[in-house]
Amino acid sequence: MDVFNYLLNGFLNALTPQYLLLAAVGVTIGTAVGVLPGIGPALTVALLLPLTYNFDPTGALIMFAGIYYGGMYGGSTTSILLNTPGESASVATTFEGFAMAKSGRAGAALATAAIGSFVAGTLSTILLTFIAPLLARVALLFQPADYFALTVLAFVSVTALVGSSVVRGMISLFIGLFFGLIGIDILSGQVRLTFGVVELLDGIDVVVVAVGLFAVGEALYVASQLRHQKEEILAVRSSVWMNREEWRRSWPAWLRGAFIGFPLGALPAGGAEIPTFLSYTVEKHLSRHKDEWGKGAIEGVAGPEAANNAAFSGVLVPLLTLGLPTSATAAILLAAFQIYNLQPGPLLFQKSPDLVWTLIASLYIGNVMLLILNLPLIRIWVKILTIPRPLLYSGILVFGTLGVYSMANSFIDVLLMYGIGVIGFFMRRFRIPVGPAILGLILLPLAEAQFRRALAISQGDISVFVTRPLSLSLLLTALIALLIPYLPVLFNLLTGKSSRTGRLVFGRGEED
Amino acid sequence: MNAQTRSLLALRLAALALMGLGGIILIQTPQIRESAGFSVVGPRVFPIIVGIGCLIFGLLFFLRVTAIPDHVLIADVTGEEQITDWSTTLSLLGILIVYAAVLWPLGYVIATTLFFPLSSRILGSYQLRRDLLIGFLIGLIVYLTFTRLLGVRLPAGILSGLL
Numbered sequence: 001m002d003v004f005n006y007l008l009n010g011f012l013n014a015l016t017p018q019y020l021l022l023a024a025v026g027v028t029i030g031t032a033v034g035v036l037p038g039i040g041p042a043l044t045v046a047l048l049l050p051l052t053y054n055f056d057p058t059g060a061l062i063m064f065a066g067i068y069y070g071g072m073y074g075g076s077t078t079s080i081l082l083n084t085p086g087e088s089a090s091v092a093t094t095f096e097g098f099a100m101a102k103s104g105r106a107g108a109a110l111a112t113a114a115i116g117s118f119v120a121g122t123l124s125t126i127l128l129t130f131i132a133p134l135l136a137r138v139a140l141l142f143q144p145a146d147y148f149a150l151t152v153l154a155f156v157s158v159t160a161l162v163g164s165s166v167v168r169g170m171i172s173l174f175i176g177l178f179f180g181l182i183g184i185d186i187l188s189g190q191v192r193l194t195f196g197v198v199e200l201l202d203g204i205d206v207v208v209v210a211v212g213l214f215a216v217g218e219a220l221y222v223a224s225q226l227r228h229q230k231e232e233i234l235a236v237r238s239s240v241w242m243n244r245e246e247w248r249r250s251w252p253a254w255l256r257g258a259f260i261g262f263p264l265g266a267l268p269a270g271g272a273e274i275p276t277f278l279s280y281t282v283e284k285h286l287s288r289h290k291d292e293w294g295k296g297a298i299e300g301v302a303g304p305e306a307a308n309n310a311a312f313s314g315v316l317v318p319l320l321t322l323g324l325p326t327s328a329t330a331a332i333l334l335a336a337f338q339i340y341n342l343q344p345g346p347l348l349f350q351k352s353p354d355l356v357w358t359l360i361a362s363l364y365i366g367n368v369m370l371l372i373l374n375l376p377l378i379r380i381w382v383k384i385l386t387i388p389r390p391l392l393y394s395g396i397l398v399f400g401t402l403g404v405y406s407m408a409n410s411f412i413d414v415l416l417m418y419g420i421g422v423i424g425f426f427m428r429r430f431r432i433p434v435g436p437a438i439l440g441l442i443l444l445p446l447a448e449a450q451f452r453r454a455l456a457i458s459q460g461d462i463s464v465f466v467t468r469p470l471s472l473s474l475l476l477t478a479l480i481a482l483l484i485p486y487l488p489v490l491f492n493l494l495t496g497k498s499s500r501t502g503r504l505v506f507g508r509g510e511e512d
Numbered sequence: 513m514n515a516q517t518r519s520l521l522a523l524r525l526a527a528l529a530l531m532g533l534g535g536i537i538l539i540q541t542p543q544i545r546e547s548a549g550f551s552v553v554g555p556r557v558f559p560i561i562v563g564i565g566c567l568i569f570g571l572l573f574f575l576r577v578t579a580i581p582d583h584v585l586i587a588d589v590t591g592e593e594q595i596t597d598w599s600t601t602l603s604l605l606g607i608l609i610v611y612a613a614v615l616w617p618l619g620y621v622i623a624t625t626l627f628f629p630l631s632s633r634i635l636g637s638y639q640l641r642r643d644l645l646i647g648f649l650i651g652l653i654v655y656l657t658f659t660r661l662l663g664v665r666l667p668a669g670i671l672s673g674l675l
Contacts, residue, residue: 193537390634406665
């Protein structure tokens with residue numbers, strides 16, 4: 001069977017009432033958490049994990065995927081109307097989007113964001129449809145040494161490229177790796193780093209860490225800055241639509257955004273944040289209306305919003321074909337797969353073609369649903385923004401506590417989660433990104449298992465990681481990723497110029 | 513102590529804490545038993561790598577807040593230190609711990625009915641009656657949905673005869 005037959009089958013499955021309903025629920029929740037500041041797709045999927053243990057895996061994953069890209073749509077609304085990004089992938093949208101809203105053009109900004117998200121989301125889903133099966137076939141050649149090199153690449157690139165400091169990114173990563181080590185070692189059955197606490201034998205659940213770092217850490221941080229927060233929500237006065245001129249300027253930006261977002265999302269480099277900033281820079285550079293930048297240039301909204309949706313489909317490529325998450329949300333999606341005893345990777349396409357293709361087909365359907373949710377119904381989402389902050393954060397704390405408590409009705413789990421929340425609070429204070437910690441926690445078992453398997457095969461010969469061409473090139477790429485931020489500094493050193501250009505920064509690393 | 517001294521102290525303590533964590537991991541590692549069967553790489557290798565990583569990056573972070581200071585970071589943290597409202601932060605953390613502790617004895621609905629308005633009050637809401645009502649509704653709806661529809665157990669507490 002070729003791709004079209006598989007996809008057709010996928011559509012037949014995805015169009016059944018049950019899956020349509022789950023997709024609708026997913027994109028609706030996703031849009032809501034995208035709109036709300038302080039809660040994002042990673043936290044939401046983590047909170048819903050314990051509730052979906054008894055779900056059919058395909059249905060649960062359709063819902064989770066809906067939450068992920070619904071969050072990308074919803075994030076733009078907050079950026080444009082509130083100047084506060086609803087989630088990290090919408091930071092770049094705030095620059096021009098809020099400026100447009102201030103000059104009374106909120107309607108056009110919201111429209112270009114929604115339509116651009118739809119265009120780029122659909123384009124990149126088409127790319128995913130054709131590229132993923134090919135990559136899955138290539139991935140069959142991967143051996144344990146290559147997989148280990150790949151996880152190293154993911155660790156390094158996510159920590160080095162996102163956030164303003166490699167050292168602080170690495171600190172976050174190692175905190176996550178430490179959490180991942182706690183409990184019984186799967187390969188040898190030995191107990192590690194539980195410090196005699198019986199509750200830690202099963203390890204620390206990803207839900208506990210995600211809720212602690214994202215929900216409690218964020219709520220405490222907001223509480224600490226409470227006296228100095230002022231926010232104004234701009235009203236949408238005009239209709240949510242664009243005039244001819246705005247269409248003309250938007251569509252090339254959408255297409256460029258899609259083709260920036262998809263490949264960069266697929267690379268192990270932290271998901272949607274980098275491509276949005278890159279798209280913003282490209283659009284600013286290419287624009288023929290340079291005088292408008294800073295005052296509300298529509299390309300500055302169209303490009304990044306297209307890029308973040310395209311990046312989502314990009315992120316799915318390594319997740320489905322290699323089992324490699326490249327963002328915190330993708331890492332939690334990987335944990336979801338594992339709950340259902342599914343290991344994403346090349347074999348997933350052979351063992352569970354129905355699941356994979358139903359999921360991909362549901363992405364096309366979900367994009368249409370999101371266009372409807374975000375254009376005609378946008379005013380409902382704007383209402384959500386008027387929820388008073390104290391109630392919003394109290395609600396997040398209630399649901400966070402509920403998510404952890406409902407797993408085992410355990411007081412210890414909840415205390416542990418609050419403890420991790422305090423760590424999350426200090427990480428925010430000291431500008432240490434929390435994303436790498438989630439990635440480290442979830443990828444540690446995979447990295448360690450592949451490392452030990454590779455060395456078992458090579459009978460302890462450590463050179464196995466550098467003698468296989470694939471593994472070597474992946475490790476070299478990791479090294480390059482580590483050096484990229486310092487290119488300007490190195491360049492100046494080599495040419496003997498002294499300049500104040502610091503390291504390159506590709507994003508703020510505040511995925512939630 | 514002014515704000516900059518305080519934030520420098522906090523940053524240095526954080527760096528030391530991370531090095532301490534690395535040290536604890538390395539001290540605990542020999543207590544992990546090696547597997548009985550044959551294995552090339554045992555369960556101790558990764559803890560050693562992670563322990564050393566914590567030491568190295570803790571040390572690098574310590575250098576960035578002492579000998580070769582990261583001025584942007586220190587300025588950011590100092591700016592935040594000046595406007596930090598510790599009493600709000602600590603009250604919120606305190607009420608959270610109390611919430612978790614009374615979930616079992618009082619039951620989910622009552623605990624949530626009490627926690628929601630108190631937490632909202634700490635965070636700056638002044639409409640106690642409204643918040644109390646919202647807290648009660650969240651507690652009741654969540655309790656009924658979870659126990660009746662989703663089959664997830666939540667404590668009924670003192671309302672166990674009623675619910």
